[in-house]
Amino acid sequence: MDCLCSRWFPTQTLMLQISLVLVLALPSPDSQTIKDPSSSCTLKRILGGSVQLRLNSSLGPNIREIEWNWDSEDDEKPQLLVSWKPNTPNPDWYDLEEKHKHRFNVTETAFLSIRNLTLEMSGLYTAKIKFHSGKSQEEVFRLCLYEPIPHPQIQIYSSSNTSGWCNVSLECGTPGNTGNLTVTWLSQGLPRELEQRGTLGPARSSRNLSLSLPLSHFNSRLTCVVSNPADEKNATLHLEDICPQRGSLQSKWLWRGILLVVLTVSLVAGVWIWMRKKMQTGRGRWVHSPASGARLSSYSPGPSHSGIR
Incomplete structure (x- = not known):
């Protein structure tokens, strides 16, 4: 009996410890997090643009206050931005740097709006919703910012016609910073076999493209799509501009x-x-001869003529 007890007691103690750990790990009913996207970007925007952080929670009479804070990637701790309270004409803003004062705004529904985005404004934005009951919950947004994509251009390096096919070598280029960009080649009016072989379509993600195009598809087009998680630009080139058909020429x-x-x-x-x-006008005049003393009259072509008197 003592042996059984000695074996059961450590097992019961271990189970009790596991239960305590699980209880401590559960969120407190007074403070819960609806969304915590700290490991991924929930909002993706380009520099210079704007964004609005919309709450999932509906505003009800039980809400006492909503407090927004900003955890920048450059700062060590979050910065309090604004306190919003229902039935209050103006929100209560905390001290902000001068360069940030006119970029933040709070709507009537407690949404946080940010305009003229700069790279330093990326990071975590948290809305702490406080209720009259004393409970609270949080909604977290992770804002990631990207450079705007310049308009791409398709450059033709070489092209030749052989047996009804156009052999081309192209490159899709973008001026300036080209980091973290995805390049995709798409077609319109060309045989589907080209996409199935991976020559074109989403599977093709390279700036350079070399392929053979059938000249019979004269109205076809090639499109280069350059994108990042927040922006997308494209350039289109007609097949007739790459390899004109001989018959059309x-x-x-x-x-x-x-x-x-x-x-x-x-x-x-x-x-x-x-x-x-x-010539007809020149033949209708007589020449006057002073030596003969004859007086000549003009000749006018027509049904009646006047001669020398």
């Missing part, structure tokens, strides 16, 4: 030749008509 030159012939014929006809009129 011949038809263009044919129409240009026909137009040139028409213009030449019109010009020659106009000059011939003008010269004919000048």
